[in-house]
Amino acid sequence: MVLPTSVEEASRLLPTAEGGASAKLLAGGQDLLTELKEHLVEPDTLVNLKSVPGLDTIEWNEAGELTIGALVTLTDLEEEAGVVEKLPILSEAAASIASAQIRSVGTVGGNLNQRPRCWYYRAEHAPCLKKGGSECYAFEGRNKYNAILGGGPSYIVHPSDLAPALVALGAKVTLKSHSTSRQLLLEDFYTLPSDGDILTETRLKPDEVLTHVHIPKQRAGMRSTYLKFKERASYDFALSSVALCLWLDQGQITRTRIVLGGVAPKPWRTVKGEQAILGKRVDARTIEMAREACLDGAVTLSENGFKIPLTKGLLTRAFQKLA
Amino acid sequence: MATTPSPQDKVAWEPRDEMTVLNKDARRLDGPVKVTGRAVYPHDVRLPNMVYARLLVHPAPRSKLTRVDVEPARQVPGVVYAEVLKSGGEEVLYQGDDAVLAVVAAETPEAAEDGVRAVVVELEELWPPMVTPEQALADDSPKITENGNVVVAGTRGDQAEVEATLGRCDAVVEASYSLPVQHHACLETHGCVVDFDGEKATTYPSTQMVTGSTGMFARELGISRSDVRVLTPYMGGGFGAKFGIGKEGAVASEVAKALMRPVHLMLTRPQEFLMAGNRSGSKQVMKGGATKDGVFQALYVEADKHGGMGRGSLPTPPYIYDVASNASTIRQVHTATDANRAMRAPGHPQASFAMESMVDELSYAIGMDPVEFRKKNLSSEVYHRQLDRVAKEIGWAEHEHRTEPGKVDGNVRVGIGFGVSTWGSGGRPGCKCEVRIEADGSIRSSVGTQDLGTGSRTYVASIVAEEFGLELSQVEARIGDSDLPPSVGSGGSVTTGSLAPAVKDAAHNARVALCDKVAPVLECDPDELTWQGGKVYPTGEPDRALTWKEACATVGSDPLVAMGEFQPHLHQGRVHGAQAAKISVDTLTGEIKVLKMVTIQDQGIPLIRSALRSQINGGMVQALSYGLLEQRVHDADLGYMLTANLEDYKIAGVQEIPEMVAIIDDDDTRQTVCGMAEATCIPGHAAIANALYNACGVRIRDLPLSADRVVTELAKRI
Numbered sequence A: 001m002v003l004p005t006s007v008e009e010a011s012r013l014l015p016t017a018e019g020g021a022s023a024k025l026l027a028g029g030q031d032l033l034t035e036l037k038e039h040l041v042e043p044d045t046l047v048n049l050k051s052v053p054g055l056d057t058i059e060w061n062e063a064g065e066l067t068i069g070a071l072v073t074l075t076d077l078e079e080e081a082g083v084v085e086k087l088p089i090l091s092e093a094a095a096s097i098a099s100a101q102i103r104s105v106g107t108v109g110g111n112l113n114q115r116p117r118c119w120y121y122r123a124e125h126a127p128c129l130k131k132g133g134s135e136c137y138a139f140e141g142r143n144k145y146n147a148i149l150g151g152g153p154s155y156i157v158h159p160s161d162l163a164p165a166l167v168a169l170g171a172k173v174t175l176k177s178h179s180t181s182r183q184l185l186l187e188d189f190y191t192l193p194s195d196g197d198i199l200t201e202t203r204l205k206p207d208e209v210l211t212h213v214h215i216p217k218q219r220a221g222m223r224s225t226y227l228k229f230k231e232r233a234s235y236d237f238a239l240s241s242v243a244l245c246l247w248l249d250q251g252q253i254t255r256t257r258i259v260l261g262g263v264a265p266k267p268w269r270t271v272k273g274e275q276a277i278l279g280k281r282v283d284a285r286t287i288e289m290a291r292e293a294c295l296d297g298a299v300t301l302s303e304n305g306f307k308i309p310l311t312k313g314l315l316t317r318a319f320q321k322l323a
Numbered sequence B: 001m002a003t004t005p006s007p008q009d010k011v012a013w014e015p016r017d018e019m020t021v022l023n024k025d026a027r028r029l030d031g032p033v034k035v036t037g038r039a040v041y042p043h044d045v046r047l048p049n050m051v052y053a054r055l056l057v058h059p060a061p062r063s064k065l066t067r068v069d070v071e072p073a074r075q076v077p078g079v080v081y082a083e084v085l086k087s088g089g090e091e092v093l094y095q096g097d098d099a100v101l102a103v104v105a106a107e108t109p110e111a112a113e114d115g116v117r118a119v120v121v122e123l124e125e126l127w128p129p130m131v132t133p134e135q136a137l138a139d140d141s142p143k144i145t146e147n148g149n150v151v152v153a154g155t156r157g158d159q160a161e162v163e164a165t166l167g168r169c170d171a172v173v174e175a176s177y178s179l180p181v182q183h184h185a186c187l188e189t190h191g192c193v194v195d196f197d198g199e200k201a202t203t204y205p206s207t208q209m210v211t212g213s214t215g216m217f218a219r220e221l222g223i224s225r226s227d228v229r230v231l232t233p234y235m236g237g238g239f240g241a242k243f244g245i246g247k248e249g250a251v252a253s254e255v256a257k258a259l260m261r262p263v264h265l266m267l268t269r270p271q272e273f274l275m276a277g278n279r280s281g282s283k284q285v286m287k288g289g290a291t292k293d294g295v296f297q298a299l300y301v302e303a304d305k306h307g308g309m310g311r312g313s314l315p316t317p318p319y320i321y322d323v324a325s326n327a328s329t330i331r332q333v334h335t336a337t338d339a340n341r342a343m344r345a346p347g348h349p350q351a352s353f354a355m356e357s358m359v360d361e362l363s364y365a366i367g368m369d370p371v372e373f374r375k376k377n378l379s380s381e382v383y384h385r386q387l388d389r390v391a392k393e394i395g396w397a398e399h400e401h402r403t404e405p406g407k408v409d410g411n412v413r414v415g416i417g418f419g420v421s422t423w424g425s426g427g428r429p430g431c432k433c434e435v436r437i438e439a440d441g442s443i444r445s446s447v448g449t450q451d452l453g454t455g456s457r458t459y460v461a462s463i464v465a466e467e468f469g470l471e472l473s474q475v476e477a478r479i480g481d482s483d484l485p486p487s488v489g490s491g492g493s494v495t496t497g498s499l500a501p502a503v504k505d506a507a508h509n510a511r512v513a514l515c516d517k518v519a520p521v522l523e524c525d526p527d528e529l530t531w532q533g534g535k536v537y538p539t540g541e542p543d544r545a546l547t548w549k550e551a552c553a554t555v556g557s558d559p560l561v562a563m564g565e566f567q568p569h570l571h572q573g574r575v576h577g578a579q580a581a582k583i584s585v586d587t588l589t590g591e592i593k594v595l596k597m598v599t600i601q602d603q604g605i606p607l608i609r610s611a612l613r614s615q616i617n618g619g620m621v622q623a624l625s626y627g628l629l630e631q632r633v634h635d636a637d638l639g640y641m642l643t644a645n646l647e648d649y650k651i652a653g654v655q656e657i658p659e660m661v662a663i664i665d666d667d668d669t670r671q672t673v674c675g676m677a678e679a680t681c682i683p684g685h686a687a688i689a690n691a692l693y694n695a696c697g698v699r700i701r702d703l704p705l706s707a708d709r710v711v712t713e714l715a716k717r718i
């Protein structure tokens, strides 16, 4: 384990696109440690990001924009006064994650970069697509928790709860290496298995560090919520979740963001669903339109068909909550 | 307090209302050491020069081994021992202890783990893996036991006669109910520490049978039983899975013999799921009929038990209910998976779910209140009063819809359901207890029993405290050591029925002996002494009292030692219970919240009321978890168990726990003791499933009532 003191130094310790050092970034370790214990990754070196100063703050600027450091813990995010007041969607998403113990050490950067939970990916002996094998076992095997949208050839779902909420807020991320720095919309940060490199879920380059998350100032009047269905209330990943931002003017929807979690290999923004309801009042018919449009194109596997009625149910509950 | 009966009489339990220590709440004697982490569990045992052993368990069920090479493991720094347990040419017949291929021991657990990973295994996995009942039942599937994949375990009754009766019924329900395999999921995995010097051994197994384990270690170590000492003062849960020392105990003994160093071998959590037993699953196809007057007339059952390589367990239908015309066939359907073991009320929660669902379905089918329907078909009056009590406590009379379910209307609906339980839980000979009193006033009660978390340690002391009118804290309890007087294993809820009478007998005998010493000092008849409030005095003359210490001074330089043994008349088997559950279900998303559970349970004399309530609460939690969440999942093609950890094998946590009301049935006036812990986990999940139906008319016949099943059914109706 090495303790870098700057992002540049951390980046130099990481492998490059061409390969090199077998090293992994370590933040709170809540995902990485499980991967290490299950021998899904076996790096020679752990680069402990926690020794890099300045990445653990939540800052609001005068323009009302929010910058969240990668090392901010989920608990700190959940409890930050401005987030609680202005961005309930984000505080609710953070609060829905895992257990109090895990939230108190898990970080924002680690949460956004965590790896899939699919049974087969996590089973060391199953050489699945995500581990460089040739088959997605979930496709024909046990797939209750797998994707109904955007799947193929791998059917994982992205496990992060922060991601759908942040995508709904139009968040950007800063990615830095020792020689480069760039910003991406979080929405574009995530990839589908069909986009190319199946061994990763993001566009993060091997020597890049996600340093900050930026949330733009939201237009006035936003109502927002993150509704997550957990099979086990005490701590669980989403069977399905809905991140919803809604702007109403005299009862009419002037703007909305709908992002689904737990149903696709990346946070699933449904522009179609958003457009379908613009200008409408929030009533049973509108909700029905949103439900249909959001799940347009869903393809179910043998055991995950329930995610369609479940997600529709959550959408209704989310609209009811905000209207 | 103890005055009557006089010491020379036959030992008997005091009247309950005169008890000062028993029949009360009590703080557990081991509470402080447990919550402060000072209690040393088998996992925590650290001995000088100890090595850590780990097993290599292949995860797939059936394979032909071509090579198992431990040489690379021996090269791992820190590894001191590596041996093949199953070699090239041999076959692995099933997932579990048959797939233990090698053992590695090392100076640290990490080195042992690295050693295990270094072992080279070459094998051919056999297909199909035979992990599902469907695979076992397929025509062309390989035979996985000598007797084949399907064995008829029992048939009874006359199917034709049942069919004829069904023809005369007003309502007939045909349904298939299924329950998955459940895991014990003890907090402490199986395993032990074996310390062997070539002649004598001290062992520290996580066991629910301290005395009986000596023989098992003796056999493995090749020494006599008297040269084995078993020490298990604390252990982290058994639920029926920890009687034998298992493959892990045998291998630990082997390594100890080879190294002559203490060996620590505990299963990893995945291994615990793969090879430490389970509750068998079952599928029960039923046809039941009732007449409009509320009589459950006929029942035909075809049931399969899914016990892996084991036989599975299921009591014969119609289980608790009186159904005059009944017939059944029960089969064992074997899969190439770990054998089932005893688990808290073996077979009963399975039978209960199917029967209570059927009873419920019939009552709604004839439009009768399900509580009344149950009472009509249960002959024991005990159930009638118990059902009335839980119905009252859960608010049944005020509930809106009692004879037909609520509707799926997109809202959150509330429902209530019921179930009853039974258990034999007798006592048997085998326990002996020693009570020892010293001249300085110290007193201890010793027996080689075990405390699985039930509170048995505490009543080993409190029965004695009651006898002498002492405070619980004045008596020391010693258990968990095979050098102490023997005890039966803790299975079938027999511990209390077997142990408490022996402790009572020893306490009684100690009192008789101490009365003989004290009487001359107090110048009275030994029969006429009252022990109360830490004092002893001639009955009726409290002002002539000796303090406890003064009384003990009469003992002299050698301690007073009294033995006691099982006294059949102090115990009585057979318990009854009833449970009710109240849930809410979001008929849009399928989210179920259990709002409240109520249980009433009888057992004769409540030795420690708080411990009884704790057992009742635990039973409710275990049933809730089984009913809503627990599910072991296999990939039928690869054969792997996909849920061999506590993240994917979901167990209820704090957020799932409802308001729980645990009622001790004080109308049971039997002046005897009896274990009851198993009965409490029998009907809870059935009550929850019945509550779901009552809430919204969705009948789920397969457990668990997981969100995918519930929302799928709801979606069909909205």
Ligand SMILES: Cc1cc2nc3c(=O)[nH]c(=O)nc-3n(C[C@H](O)[C@H](O)[C@H](O)COP(=O)(O)OP(=O)(O)OC[C@H]3O[C@@H](n4cnc5c(N)ncnc54)[C@H](O)[C@@H]3O)c2cc1C
Pocket (backbone or CB within 6 Å): A024, A025, A026, A027, A028, A029, A030, A031, A032, A033, A034, A049, A070, A074, A096, A097, A098, A099, A102, A105, A106, A107, A108, A109, A110, A111, A112, A113, A114, A115, A159, A160, A161, A162, A204, A208, A209, A210, A211, A235, A236, A237, A238, B647
């Ligand atoms: C039992 C359990 C339940 C859970 N439930 C949920 C849940 O309900 N919802 C949910 O969203 N999550 C859940 N999680 C996941 C958990 O929230 C995340 O694992 C945690 O937030 C990760 O943060 P960390 O700091 O511990 O990351 P680490 O484990 O340290 O890192 C995770 C991954 O991200 C990489 N990484 C870390 N920081 C950066 C960075 N700044 N830039 C680039 N890469 C980085 C690491 O290399 C590693 O691959 C659960 C985890 C467990 C163990």
